[in-house]
Amino acid sequence: MKSSTTISHGNKLSSIFCNLFGHHYVVSKKVTKHIKEYKCLHCQKQVTTDVSGKLSALTPQMQDINSTLEDMYRKRQSRHVQHVA
Numbered sequence: 001m002k003s004s005t006t007i008s009h010g011n012k013l014s015s016i017f018c019n020l021f022g023h024h025y026v027v028s029k030k031v032t033k034h035i036k037e038y039k040c041l042h043c044q045k046q047v048t049t050d051v052s053g054k055l056s057a058l059t060p061q062m063q064d065i066n067s068t069l070e071d072m073y074r075k076r077q078s079r080h081v082q083h084v085a
């Protein structure tokens with residue numbers, strides 16, 4: 001007895017579109033100067049830049065890493081600003 005759990009909340013037609021033409025990513029969040037989070041306009045798939053500079057799926061673990069990086073990045077930025085006197 002196998003129940004199918006492959007129903008995604010995404011639009012199926014959009015997924016087909018993405019498979020044919022590729023995802024249309026737009027920046028959804030800027031984490032640091034080099035790391036950004038992206039979201040596909042068609043299927044809502046979310047990806048992020050990983051440490052090697054490649055795009056990988058935005059898992060909860062990656063989101064966690066990104067929020068830590070963002071926090072560190074902002075602290076460093078504000079420290080630089082304050083240093084200018």
Ligand SMILES: [Zn+2]
Pocket residue numbers: 014015018022023024040041042043044045
């Ligand atoms: Zn897509």
